[in-house]
Amino acid sequence: MKTLNSGLPILLVSITVLAGPVLAQEGPAYEVNSKMLSEKYKGESYSPYAKRDFPNEVLWGDSHLHTGISFDAGTSGATLLPEDAYRFARGEEVVSSYGIPVKLSRPLDWLAVTDHTDNMGFIIDLVAGNPDILATPEGKDWHDRLKTASKDDKPEIAYEIIKALMVTKTFPQEIYYGPDTGGYKSTWERIVKAAEQYNDPGRFTALIGYEWTSTLEGNNLHRNVLYRDGGDKALQVMPYTTTPPLGSPDPMDLWKWMARYEKQTNGRVLALAHNGNLSNGLMFPVDAQYTGRKLDKTYIEQRSKWEPLYEVTQIKGDGEAHPFLSPNDEFADYETWDFGNIVPGNKVIAKEKQMLAREYAREALKIGLVHEKKFGTNPYKFGMVGATDSHTALATAQEDNFFGKHSGYEPDPNRMNHLFMQSDVGKMMSWGQVAAGLGAVWAKENTREAIFDAMQRKEVYATTGSRIRVRFFGGWDYTKEDLMSREPAFAGYQKGVPMGGDLKPKAGKSAPSFMVYALRDTIGGNLDRIQVVKGWLDQNGKTHERIYDVAVSDGRKIDKDGRCKTPVGNTVDVKTASFNNTIGDSELGAVWTDPDFDPAQKAFYYARVIEIPTPRWTTVDAFRFGIPIPEGVPVSTQERAYTSPIWYTPKG
Amino acid sequence: MSLRIQTLWREPLLHFVLIGFALFLYYDFVGTGDSEAPAAKRIIVSSGHVEQLMANFERTWSRPPTEQELDAMVDSHVREEVFYREAMAMGLDQNDPMVRRRMRMKLEFMLEDLSGQDASDEVLSDFLQRNSDSFRDEAQLTLRQVYLNPDQRPDLENDAGQLLSRLRDGSAPEALGDHTLAPRTYQLAPQSEIARDFGDEFARQVAALPVSDWSGPVYSPFGAHLVRIEARIDARLPELAEIRDEVLREYLVEKREQQKDLAYAKLREDYEVTVEPLNPRAIPALSSAVAGETR
Numbered sequence: 001m002k003t004l005n006s007g008l009p010i011l012l013v014s015i016t017v018l019a020g021p022v023l024a025q026e027g028p029a030y031e032v033n034s035k036m037l038s039e040k041y042k043g044e045s046y047s048p049y050a051k052r053d054f055p056n057e058v059l060w061g062d063s064h065l066h067t068g069i070s071f072d073a074g075t076s077g078a079t080l081l082p083e084d085a086y087r088f089a090r091g092e093e094v095v096s097s098y099g100i101p102v103k104l105s106r107p108l109d110w111l112a113v114t115d116h117t118d119n120m121g122f123i124i125d126l127v128a129g130n131p132d133i134l135a136t137p138e139g140k141d142w143h144d145r146l147k148t149a150s151k152d153d154k155p156e157i158a159y160e161i162i163k164a165l166m167v168t169k170t171f172p173q174e175i176y177y178g179p180d181t182g183g184y185k186s187t188w189e190r191i192v193k194a195a196e197q198y199n200d201p202g203r204f205t206a207l208i209g210y211e212w213t214s215t216l217e218g219n220n221l222h223r224n225v226l227y228r229d230g231g232d233k234a235l236q237v238m239p240y241t242t243t244p245p246l247g248s249p250d251p252m253d254l255w256k257w258m259a260r261y262e263k264q265t266n267g268r269v270l271a272l273a274h275n276g277n278l279s280n281g282l283m284f285p286v287d288a289q290y291t292g293r294k295l296d297k298t299y300i301e302q303r304s305k306w307e308p309l310y311e312v313t314q315i316k317g318d319g320e321a322h323p324f325l326s327p328n329d330e331f332a333d334y335e336t337w338d339f340g341n342i343v344p345g346n347k348v349i350a351k352e353k354q355m356l357a358r359e360y361a362r363e364a365l366k367i368g369l370v371h372e373k374k375f376g377t378n379p380y381k382f383g384m385v386g387a388t389d390s391h392t393a394l395a396t397a398q399e400d401n402f403f404g405k406h407s408g409y410e411p412d413p414n415r416m417n418h419l420f421m422q423s424d425v426g427k428m429m430s431w432g433q434v435a436a437g438l439g440a441v442w443a444k445e446n447t448r449e450a451i452f453d454a455m456q457r458k459e460v461y462a463t464t465g466s467r468i469r470v471r472f473f474g475g476w477d478y479t480k481e482d483l484m485s486r487e488p489a490f491a492g493y494q495k496g497v498p499m500g501g502d503l504k505p506k507a508g509k510s511a512p513s514f515m516v517y518a519l520r521d522t523i524g525g526n527l528d529r530i531q532v533v534k535g536w537l538d539q540n541g542k543t544h545e546r547i548y549d550v551a552v553s554d555g556r557k558i559d560k561d562g563r564c565k566t567p568v569g570n571t572v573d574v575k576t577a578s579f580n581n582t583i584g585d586s587e588l589g590a591v592w593t594d595p596d597f598d599p600a601q602k603a604f605y606y607a608r609v610i611e612i613p614t615p616r617w618t619t620v621d622a623f624r625f626g627i628p629i630p631e632g633v634p635v636s637t638q639e640r641a642y643t644s645p646i647w648y649t650p651k652g
Numbered sequence: 653m654s655l656r657i658q659t660l661w662r663e664p665l666l667h668f669v670l671i672g673f674a675l676f677l678y679y680d681f682v683g684t685g686d687s688e689a690p691a692a693k694r695i696i697v698s699s700g701h702v703e704q705l706m707a708n709f710e711r712t713w714s715r716p717p718t719e720q721e722l723d724a725m726v727d728s729h730v731r732e733e734v735f736y737r738e739a740m741a742m743g744l745d746q747n748d749p750m751v752r753r754r755m756r757m758k759l760e761f762m763l764e765d766l767s768g769q770d771a772s773d774e775v776l777s778d779f780l781q782r783n784s785d786s787f788r789d790e791a792q793l794t795l796r797q798v799y800l801n802p803d804q805r806p807d808l809e810n811d812a813g814q815l816l817s818r819l820r821d822g823s824a825p826e827a828l829g830d831h832t833l834a835p836r837t838y839q840l841a842p843q844s845e846i847a848r849d850f851g852d853e854f855a856r857q858v859a860a861l862p863v864s865d866w867s868g869p870v871y872s873p874f875g876a877h878l879v880r881i882e883a884r885i886d887a888r889l890p891e892l893a894e895i896r897d898e899v900l901r902e903y904l905v906e907k908r909e910q911q912k913d914l915a916y917a918k919l920r921e922d923y924e925v926t927v928e929p930l931n932p933r934a935i936p937a938l939s940s941a942v943a944g945e946t947r
Contacts, residue, residue: 517833522851
């Protein structure tokens with residue numbers, strides 16, 4: 001069996017001597033010398049088999065998934081429930097809401113079902129025709145129309161209900177499922193029960209969670225809340241909503257709820273926001289919150305305490321960087337959704353350029369440094385994960401196995417050509433949905449506690465759907481030998497900190513070094529390059545960013561300015577929706593020292609790993625259904641991983 | 653198993669029992685007795701029912717009711733019962749869509765309630781055996797691998813052969829092969845963990861190797877690997893007692909599916925369904941081809 005790829009040797013920056021071709025007859029391709037061994041196993045057992053006391057497993061999962069319980073999902077036709085979501089995530093074949101058998105290429109290791117809490121459980125009873133709901137004219141009307149609505153019309157009804165609930169406030173109060181109603185409580189019990197049933201420590205983790213869906217006049221301030229705890233604690237306090245009087249759309253009130261929960265139960269929760277790109281400038285405030293309330297120590301400290309992560313990439317657009325904010329980053333315009341906000345009812349409020357700076361992760365990481373200087377705490381010191389935000393109960397992030405944003409967008413020949421959103425100035429079609437993303441967690445074991453704790457210390461990273469394995473360490477004296485050693489992670493943890501950490505302060509003028517390495521997804525595309533993205537704050541309080549290519553495939557050159565300007569190429573054959581791993585490398589790694597380091601400046605560094613181009617889901621659809629690709633749709637995509645940053649803070 | 657349910661379903665006695673039970677529910681556990689007709693106009697509020705009222709109250713208010721509150725609840729119950737019987741006698745339940753829907757819901761709930769009842773150890777053991785693949789504990793392997801990078805070796809197979817004999821002759825594996833960032837050793841790792849790092853095919857082949865000296869090459873998406881299995885715990889099917897909860901959970905999933913299908917099939921019998929032919933703008937059939945990497 002020939003599964004091998006041609007191409008050029010892995011390029012390990014500045015150690016080309018070692019990477020040259022060596023024949024077996026002439027001896028080993030690389031030698032382990034005694035110095036390396038002694039360094040590697042200092043304080044460890046000599047035996048490479050001994051249990052390691054650092055996180056050695058990368059666990060793949062989704063921290064954001066809706067089931068038929070979420071009112072918008074249920075209205076759009078999703079009938080699968082949390083039980084189905086967990087079964088599917090564990091690798092079992094299920095039948096989708098519209099009857100298509102579906103299975104993941106590989107199981108996930110963990111999943112959080114995060115249904116919307118507002119009106120939680122209402123939709124199930126609406127569809128089933130609960131008599132109390134049918135007794136109201138609105139309820140009866142929605143029920144009757146949903147019963148006969150086509151797959152395409154259902155989302156319209158969903159928007160109408162969401163609009164009644166969140167925008168026009170005309171939702172009949174007597175059938176609202178608030179946290180004090182029986183319907184809400186039994187729904188929460190059901191969600192928790194499913195997680196308890198499918199949580200299987202060591203093999204599969206079912207995290208308890210929910211989405212708090214603050215949508216201020218269509219501006220997305222959504223947060224997911226994840227629990228470290230089991231049902232015994234999670235059931236003690238009803239999850240928070242955005243609807244007054246029991247809920248609130250202000251994140252500060254959500255944080256109060258979180259504090260209350262922890263106090264009452266002795267449990268632990270964290271929150272992560274998503275889709276700043278749909279917040280029209282509200283996600284990462286610079287001066288004041290949306291309420292007009294000026295940012296103060298309370299806001300800054302609470303946000304920093306409760307929101308250690310940010311969901312940076314998902315179906316509704318990638319949120320790492322925007323080309324307007326990062327004009328020198330040729331990879332910044334990736335699955336960009338900068339059309340407007342997300343007013344329910346299809347018609348959105350258009351984006352203005354000045355909003356962008358408060359919407360994207362990289363910019364927020366920079367703003368965080370400014371806040372930290374002013375308030376002593378960095379509110380945007382977050383790690384990064386990807387998630388699907390699917391409303392189908394199916395966590396499908398892979399391009400050739402994509403089941404859409406909601407059940408109305410399950411695979412069919414028409415699903416690329418729907419009007420998805422429109423504003424006064426333009427429109428967006430459904431082909432813009434992104435088959436993304438995944439959360440990767442470096443943990444010691446697959447349990448709720450270990451995964452939650454890794455999230456809390458930000459030892460996590462995001463991918464846009466590919467299972468790229470990435471390690472990223474920061475310290476002061478990594479060497480190329482560390483990278484070439486049998487298990488670079490030994491040196492990684494011994495000499496520095498992993499992704500999500502803080503560089504330990506060091507006297508003197510020497511610059512920090514970073515060890516980063518990545519292996520491609522075993523069923524995915526090769527790697528194009530690894531980059532380090534640096535952001536910093538100068539003496540005048542101005543922020544900057546810069547991208548360095550630190551490892552590139554196929555022997556390409558990295559110029560003096562730290563960039564490789566030769567593109568990796570593209571092997572995608574659109575007709576057959578296939579690609580070839582004849583370009584790129586299956587693994588890349590580098591030890592990189594910041595050439596522009598200034599010990600007086602606050603800074604952060606994160607790694608971005610980019611794959612070679614592979615077919616986008618729309619190209620796969622075109623091939624499988626024998627239909628044309630709509631005009632303007634990119635045929636290929638370069639999947640990527642974003643690690644959590646490592647921060648540097650000057651002493652004093 | 654499924655045959656038994658089918659026969660059961662066709663059993664008129666079952667239908668009778670279900671309908672009887674539904675009626676029984678409607679009488680809300682009031683002790684009118686099976687033989688006594690409602691016409692007797694006698695209402696007995698059993699002590700069991702009073703306890704239930706109290707429990708309901710306590711669930712809502714987190715305290716037991718006072719005597720007054722309890723009296724009020726019993727009064728209210730009796731009032732409801734009187735109205736209910738009179739309404740039934742007048743036939744007000746006929747052709748009322750809400751009553752009909754409520755009846756349907758109750759029946760559906762009852763069907764769900766039935767599902768766990770026959771889950772004896774014998775039934776579950778049988779289920780476990782039939783679905784042994786999904787319950788098997790994976791094989792665990794302790795192994796070492798030496799990597800050969802195809803990008804650096806024009807004659808991979810020849811190099812692999814030479815390296816293999818050196819390894820078999822006792823050369824230290826740490827010093828042989830090409831550099832890789834993928835794991836070189838596993839300590840009693842489940843097969844799925846190896847699959848995660850090297851792909852399914854590699855993991856399957858490696859799991860099939862005997863515990864012995866170096867062998868290979870085994871190919872992965874990264875290249876060729878020489879492998880030595882140093883220890884292994886074979887895959888095993890746990891006893892029912894070890895995984896009873898998990899088996900019961902999966903059993904109930906299957907059973908609910910079967911019941912849904914059976915219930916639907918039963919209802920479906922009463923309908924004549926006509927499906928109109930496809931219109932000319934027919935949806936193209938799904939191609940059986942799978943997109944992906946060309947190898």
